Amino acid sequence: xxxxCGCGEGETKIEGHALHEHEHTHADGTTHSHPHDHAxxxxxxxxxxxxxxHPFHEHHAYRPHPAEHDHGRTVRLEMDIxxxxxxxxxxxxxxxxxxxxxxxxxxxxxxxxxxxxLVKTIEALRGKVPVAVIxxxxxxxxxxxxxxxxxxxxxxxxxxxxxxxxxxxxxHALEQLPLEPGGxxxxxxxxxxxxxxxxxxxxxxxxxxxxxxxxxxxxxxYPDMFRAARLLLINKIDLLPHVDFDIEKAIGHARRVNPLIxxxxxxxxxxxxxxxxxxxxxxxxxxxxx
Ligand SMILES: Nc1nc2c(ncn2[C@@H]2O[C@H](COP(=O)(O)OP(=O)(O)OP(=O)(O)O)[C@@H](O)[C@H]2O)c(=O)[nH]1
Ligand SMILES: [Zn+2]
Ligand SMILES: [Zn+2]
Numbered sequence: 176x177x178x179x180c181g182c183g184e185g186e187t188k189i190e191g192h193a194l195h196e197h198e199h200t201h202a203d204g205t206t207h208s209h210p211h212d213h214a215x216x217x218x219x220x221x222x223x224x225x226x227x228x229h230p231f232h233e234h235h236a237y238r239p240h241p242a243e244h245d246h247g248r249t250v251r252l253e254m255d256i257x258x259x260x261x262x263x264x265x266x267x268x269x270x271x272x273x274x275x276x277x278x279x280x281x282x283x284x285x286x287x288x289x290x291x292x293l294v295k296t297i298e299a300l301r302g303k304v305p306v307a308v309i310x311x312x313x314x315x316x317x318x319x320x321x322x323x324x325x326x327x328x329x330x331x332x333x334x335x336x337x338x339x340x341x342x343x344x345x346x347h348a349l350e351q352l353p354l355e356p357g358g359x360x361x362x363x364x365x366x367x368x369x370x371x372x373x374x375x376x377x378x379x380x381x382x383x384x385x386x387x388x389x390x391x392x393x394x395x396x397y398p399d400m401f402r403a404a405r406l407l408l409i410n411k412i413d414l415l416p417h418v419d420f421d422i423e424k425a426i427g428h429a430r431r432v433n434p435l436i437x438x439x440x441x442x443x444x445x446x447x448x449x450x451x452x453x454x455x456x457x458x459x460x461x462x463x464x465x
Pocket of ligand 3: 343
C-alpha cells in the first residue's frame, strides 16, 4: 500500500484550499482547525496523535527500498491509517444514508474513460436522478470543470502526491456539495488500480472501469481492486474491432478473483450498453431512498 510509495497526505486541496486551512466541523460535531496538515485522529474515539509534525509518508518517501523498513512498524502504520480512514467512512456513510443518497466510487487506471462516462451518465439521468460529483485528481481541476459544464455540482479534490482519495477528504468535500434526497453521489477516484482499493470512502459500492485498450489480464494483476468492486464496466467497446482484447477472457479473469462481480459492456462514446448502467444506478438510488 501507499505507506511505501511516497504519496503525501500533506498536500490535499479541496477547491484549491488546503484541507485544514480553515476551522471546520465534522459530521459528529468535532470542530478543529490546523495551520497545516498532519496525521491526526480528529478526536473520533479519542486517539489524537498530534505529535507528528508532518505526514507519516514523508518519513518513508526517500528511503531507497521498502526492505529497509522495520516490517512490524510498516504494518502498524498501515493499520493505523486504515483504522482512521474507516472511522471517517462510517461518518460519511451515515451522512449519505440520512440524506437518502447512493454513493458510488469509480476506480480505474488513468484514462479508462471515467470522466467521459460521468458526463454522459449525468446527461442521461437529467430530470430523473440528481447527480453530484466529487472529482479526485493529483493536480488539476480539469475534470471538475468538465462535470460542471453539464450543470451538475462538482467539488475537486487535489491529492498532490497522494495516489488515492481517503474518507477524510471526501467528508470535507461533502460539506460543500448539495446532496438531494434520492440522488446519486459519484466519486471519481484518482486513476490508480492499487491504493484506492484499500480505502473505504463511505460509498455503497466501488465500480471498476476497465477499457478495452488495457489488456485482459488487469484483473489478475490488480486482484484487490477487482475483488473490492461490485460492478465491472468494460468501457470503449466501440474500439473492440481495432484492438487485441479478448473480452470473454477479461470477464473470466475478473470472475476468477471475484465470483460475485457484476459485469457490463459499455461505450461512453457511442452510448452502446449505457442503458443497463443507467438502470443499475436508478435501481440503486431507489433502494437507498426506500
Ligand atoms: N473510443 C472511445 N474513447 C473513449 C471512450 N470513453 C472515453 N474515451 C476517451 O478516452 C480518453 C480518456 O477519457 P477520460 O474520460 O478523460 O478518462 P478518465 O478515466 O477520466 O481519465 P483520468 O481522469 O485521467 O484517469 C479520452 O480521449 C476520451 O475521449 C469510449 O467509450 N470509446
Ligand atoms: Zn477523469
Ligand atoms: Zn478534518
